[in-house]
Amino acid sequence: MSLDLSQSLASLGAGQAMLVAPTLGEGYTGKTAGSIAFLLFLLANGLEARLARRPALTAGLEALVAQAPPAACADPAMAAALSAMRDTPADDPQRFDRLMGALAALHAWADAADPPLAARCLDWLVLWADSEHLEIPALPA
Amino acid sequence: MPELEDRLSALLTRLDGTPTSVDELSRFHGGAARETWRLRATNAQGQRWLVMRRDPASSLIDTSRAAEFHVLGRAHAAGLPAPQPLHLDQTGADLGAPGFLMAEIPGGHACSPFEPDVYGAAAAETGKALFTALGRLHALVPDAADRAALPHQDAAGRLAHWKAEIAAHRLRPEPIADAACRWLEASIPPPSGPETIVHGDFRSGNFLVDDQNRLIAILDWEMAHIGDPMEDLAWVMDPLWGHGMEGVVAGTCTREAAIDAWETASGRTFDAASWAWWRLFAGFQGLAIWITSSFEVAHGRTADPSMIFAGILPYRFHNRMVARLLKELTA
Numbered sequence: 001m002s003l004d005l006s007q008s009l010a011s012l013g014a015g016q017a018m019l020v021a022p023t024l025g026e027g028y029t030g031k032t033a034g035s036i037a038f039l040l041f042l043l044a045n046g047l048e049a050r051l052a053r054r055p056a057l058t059a060g061l062e063a064l065v066a067q068a069p070p071a072a073c074a075d076p077a078m079a080a081a082l083s084a085m086r087d088t089p090a091d092d093p094q095r096f097d098r099l100m101g102a103l104a105a106l107h108a109w110a111d112a113a114d115p116p117l118a119a120r121c122l123d124w125l126v127l128w129a130d131s132e133h134l135e136i137p138a139l140p141a
Numbered sequence: 142m143p144e145l146e147d148r149l150s151a152l153l154t155r156l157d158g159t160p161t162s163v164d165e166l167s168r169f170h171g172g173a174a175r176e177t178w179r180l181r182a183t184n185a186q187g188q189r190w191l192v193m194r195r196d197p198a199s200s201l202i203d204t205s206r207a208a209e210f211h212v213l214g215r216a217h218a219a220g221l222p223a224p225q226p227l228h229l230d231q232t233g234a235d236l237g238a239p240g241f242l243m244a245e246i247p248g249g250h251a252c253s254p255f256e257p258d259v260y261g262a263a264a265a266e267t268g269k270a271l272f273t274a275l276g277r278l279h280a281l282v283p284d285a286a287d288r289a290a291l292p293h294q295d296a297a298g299r300l301a302h303w304k305a306e307i308a309a310h311r312l313r314p315e316p317i318a319d320a321a322c323r324w325l326e327a328s329i330p331p332p333s334g335p336e337t338i339v340h341g342d343f344r345s346g347n348f349l350v351d352d353q354n355r356l357i358a359i360l361d362w363e364m365a366h367i368g369d370p371m372e373d374l375a376w377v378m379d380p381l382w383g384h385g386m387e388g389v390v391a392g393t394c395t396r397e398a399a400i401d402a403w404e405t406a407s408g409r410t411f412d413a414a415s416w417a418w419w420r421l422f423a424g425f426q427g428l429a430i431w432i433t434s435s436f437e438v439a440h441g442r443t444a445d446p447s448m449i450f451a452g453i454l455p456y457r458f459h460n461r462m463v464a465r466l467l468k469e470l471t472a
Contacts, residue, residue: 027167027168028167028168028169028170031170032170032445032446035170035446035447035450036446038446038450039446039449039450039453042450042453042454043453097313097314100313100314100316101314103314103316104314104315104316104319107316107319107320108319108320108323111320111323118471119471121316121320122320122464122467122468122471123468125316125317125320125464126461126464126465126468129317129457129460129461129464129465130461132457132460132461133457133458133461134453134454134457134458136255136385136454
């Protein structure tokens with residue numbers, strides 16, 4: 001592919017900002033077209049870097065969930081989350097959501113029963129939220 | 142929108158008791174909780190500009206237009222910079238959807254909270270006026286009419302409200318919101334003082350300034366309720382609304398100057414411990430709103446870019462902020 005995802009989105013944003021929005025004026029439709037251009041730039045900004053970070057973050061999440069002690073695995077919410085996770089193949093698009101479900105259940109259990117584990121869950125969530133953070137892009141003049 | 146103009150002409154003719162025409166109808170951009178329209182009404186008495194707010198097909202938040210109508214009238218009567226409400230339509234028979242008409246406050250503009258330095262050299266004065274107005278709102282003692290019209294939501298009530306919204310609208314696991322909710326439920330603070338009227342969405346972007354950046358109107362009262370004033374102080378000081386500027390709140394003045402103006406105008410004392418709880422709550426509330434927005438978009442109920450934006454940037458901003466705050470609070 002000649003354009004990567006980020007370049008494609010940014011190019012669409014530029015077309016929207018320079019070709020579509022100006023023809024619609026300063027009213028509701030023109031500003032809406034401008035907002036769509038802004039959204040395209042927002043999604044494009046740093047997209048490839050975010051995608052590149054995800055495999056390592058996912059591996060960290062898998063490792064964290066694998067640390068769940070037997071008492072946590074016996075918790076009904078955790079057991080259900082683990083079951084859903086194990087039923088989802090590694091290449092299934094829902095795999096990450098299943099892992100997050102397991103983490104949510106593990107964190108809830110650890111908050112009540114295992115503060116060090118709860119702290120590790122929170123550490124991973126901070127890393128993940130930092131990784132997903134979006135910077136407001138500079139728009140073309 | 143000739144049909145809407147006809148509808149509004151008929152309504153204003155009825156209300157004014159004289160034939161009234163409507164033209165120059167235009168919709169404001171943004172404002173995902175209500176559709177907001179500007180219009181010009183002309184009759185034998187002259188011409189005036191009005192604003193109509195009505196329910197959209199899909200909204201960030203489900204709120205009562207009767208409560209908004211009431212609190213606008215209360216604030217306006219108290220001399221706060223708020224538009225005068227004129228006509229409430231609870232059923233949509235007059236406006237095409239439930240909503241209300243109000244007088245326009247001319248000559249103002251709202252600034253985007255995502256652009257830096259929008260209040261320019263006057264920023265400190267803008268902030269002083271803003272937090273003075275908030276203090277004056279919080280100095281009002283809720284009366285029987287307020288209690289009848291506005292929902293009563295203390296810290297526990299607000300938390301339960303947004304927890305239920307997240308439960309109803311989550312599209313996928315939300316471990317950060319869940320963790321925040323557990324901490325907030327376990328740490329509910331006592332009231333910071335007597336109950337007051339809480340604006341509920343008091344922030345940069347929801348007030349108008351003139352071309353000198355002087356505060357002229359506070360808008361978007363749809364989340365008003367009876368509650369704790371620390372809620373408004375935490376929401377307006379949330380970094381999401383901070384124009385990306387360190388060291389100032391709402392892109393205007395320092396936190397200390399804001400609290401000073403608020404304390405002077407309200408006669409209340411800032412409660413730092415309570416505010417710390419409400420600060421995390423603000424991020425949780427934000428997450429609830431952005432999760433609800435994402436739900437509406439994902440289910441094809443809206444394609445409004447402001448709703449899509451809400452599910453992208455503010456959601457990630459508050460996820461990150463809440464996770465970091467939790468780390469700080471549980472260290």
